[in-house]
Amino acid sequence: MTQGASVKVPALSKEISVPTGLFINNEFVASVDSKDTIPCYNPSTEELICEVVAASPKDIDKAVQAAREAFNTTWGKNVNGFERAKLIHKLADLIERDAQELAELETLNNGKPVRIAKDFDIGDTIQCLRYYAGWADKITGQTIEIDNQIKFAFTRHEPIGVCGQIIPWNYPINMWAWKVAPALAVGCTIVMKPSENTPLTALKLSELIKEAGFPRGVVNTVPSLGSVGGAAIASHLDVDKIAFTGSTITGRKIMEAAAKSNLKKVSLELGGKSPQLIFESADLDQAANWVALGICYNTGQDCTAGSRVYVQESIYGQFLQVLVNKVKSTIIGDGFDEKSTGGPVVSKVQYDRVWGYIESGKSEGAKVVLGGEKRSTKGFYVDPTIFADVRPDMKIVKEEIFGPVLCVAPFKTEEEGCALANATTYGLGAGLHSTDASQCMRVSSKLEAGTVWVNQYNILANNVPFGGKKQSGIGRELGSYALEEYTSVKAVHWNIGEKLEWPL
Numbered sequence: 184m185t186q187g188a189s190v191k192v193p194a195l196s197k198e199i200s201v202p203t204g205l206f207i208n209n210e211f212v213a214s215v216d217s218k219d220t221i222p223c224y225n226p227s228t229e230e231l232i233c234e235v236v237a238a239s240p241k242d243i244d245k246a247v248q249a250a251r252e253a254f255n256t257t258w259g260k261n262v263n264g265f266e267r268a269k270l271i272h273k274l275a276d277l278i279e280r281d282a283q284e285l286a287e288l289e290t291l292n293n294g295k296p297v298r299i300a301k302d303f304d305i306g307d308t309i310q311c312l313r314y315y316a317g318w319a320d321k322i323t324g325q326t327i328e329i330d331n332q333i334k335f336a337f338t339r340h341e342p343i344g345v346c347g348q349i350i351p352w353n354y355p356i357n358m359w360a361w362k363v364a365p366a367l368a369v370g371c372t373i374v375m376k377p378s379e380n381t382p383l384t385a386l387k388l389s390e391l392i393k394e395a396g397f398p399r400g401v402v403n404t405v406p407s408l409g410s411v412g413g414a415a416i417a418s419h420l421d422v423d424k425i426a427f428t429g430s431t432i433t434g435r436k437i438m439e440a441a442a443k444s445n446l447k448k449v450s451l452e453l454g455g456k457s458p459q460l461i462f463e464s465a466d467l468d469q470a471a472n473w474v475a476l477g478i479c480y481n482t483g484q485d486c487t488a489g490s491r492v493y494v495q496e497s498i499y500g501q502f503l504q505v506l507v508n509k510v511k512s513t514i515i516g517d518g519f520d521e522k523s524t525g526g527p528v529v530s531k532v533q534y535d536r537v538w539g540y541i542e543s544g545k546s547e548g549a550k551v552v553l554g555g556e557k558r559s560t561k562g563f564y565v566d567p568t569i570f571a572d573v574r575p576d577m578k579i580v581k582e583e584i585f586g587p588v589l590c591v592a593p594f595k596t597e598e599e600g601c602a603l604a605n606a607t608t609y610g611l612g613a614g615l616h617s618t619d620a621s622q623c624m625r626v627s628s629k630l631e632a633g634t635v636w637v638n639q640y641n642i643l644a645n646n647v648p649f650g651g652k653k654q655s656g657i658g659r660e661l662g663s664y665a666l667e668e669y670t671s672v673k674a675v676h677w678n679i680g681e682k683l684e685w686p687l
Contacts, residue, residue, distance in 0.1 A: 253400030264320030344423030450658030537586030
């Protein structure tokens with residue numbers, strides 16, 4: 184059954200054909216038992232784009248069955264690494280071919296500028312797929328010496344099986360690749376649930392999965408509400424592993440459901456309240472650029488957003504002035520406007536959440552040095568807002584906002600700066616800016632985060648692991664470390680000469 188819609192892109196006077204059904208067994212289908220749909224909105228205009236089929240728990244069952252059948256027959260241990268690599272490379276080629284249209288669809292549904300979506304998100308997605316295609320035929324174990332005369336052992340790194348993957352709305356295409364690429368490389372099959380806010384590009388990518396030649400059931404896409412589809416995946420008895428990127432609150436629910444069902448393997452990339460430390464020896468101009476990137480990029484909708492900045496007291500006033508001037512140059516506008524460097528936040532819910540925090544900052548006495556005023560026009564726009572002289576007990580300092588809202592405060596000594604940076608339940612990212620090499624080594628060691636940037640911020644690479652500590656998550660994505668999340672290690676003991684006497 185064909186399920187699709189012709190989506191209008193008013194800014195470009197064109198239409199894009201978008202599948203709107205559930206993608207199961209390489210076909211777009213209706214729900215087996217529900218007429219529910221998910222409305223998709225353009226956050227720049229607040230207008231409805233189209234509606235997609237919403238998966239029910241029975242649809243999740245069907246998708247898991249398809250993934251299990253593929254794992255047991257046409258994928259898993261039945262396809263060698265060379266063949267897996269060839270298909271992943273083909274998928275990367277197709278995404279590169281369709282990069283412009285995918286970027287336009289991403290902008291329509293997510294709001295981010297087309298240029299950012301194409302050059303950064305999709306560009307990185309293509310590289311991610313090619314990186315893991317290179318790993319597909321290099322999954323190796325160990326040969327372990329026991330006794331050369333009578334026995335040896337070896338290990339096999341085998342695909343873990345059917346993987347449920349739940350991705351967020353801030354990087355719909357990029358997060359899709361982070362999850363799909365390593366899973367496919369090692370031979371897993373996938374049931375993918377995109378965010379209910381931004382399902383359109385995941386469905387469009389599903390078309391390319393089929394065109395690339397992946398067997399039926401290897402990748403299945405099931406848009407659904409988190410409380411329905413996400414919950415069904417997390418508790419499903421035939422799902423072997425779940426990978427989730429999103430809020431810490433939801434991560435706890437997923438971990439609990441995984442534990443109560445079949446103890447499936449879990450990897451969680453969760454929230455953050457990431458700090459940056461600006462020391463008096465720093466290049467203030469460059470530090471301000473990186474701080475601006477850390478809070479303004481993707482309109483602050485970033486799990487590693489550098490939302491807390493602590494500046495050494497001797498340069499506090501000077502740096503704050505430089506920073507405000509830098510952030511002022513950010514242009515938050517329609518993603519189809521080439522001048523825009525950032526778009527709206529993704530939804531009305533997110534818009535209200537961010538403004539709630541801004542009002543909270545004002546009411547608690549934080550000093551607004553930039554922004555903090557609503558626009559009167561349509562669209563979920565939030566201009567960058569900087570609060571200075573914040574206190575550790577303020578809500579805007581303690582809680583993740585997920586918008587372009589920055590908290591700035593001074594510190595005196597290196598020890599105090601590190602203590603302020605680490606005073607959080609999160610531990611995803613952190614940054615420091617200093618030209619003192621010894622200080623850089625000391626502080627990077629002291630900061631409690633899965634990723635620390637030195638004289639830089641928020642730049643990732645596909646061959647470098649990424650993940651958090653404390654309440655920012657479990658497990659790692661990217662690099663060779665991500666392969667461990669999708670494999671299980673089997674030890675094989677091989678007797679070549681030992682004779683057993685019985686009874687003992």
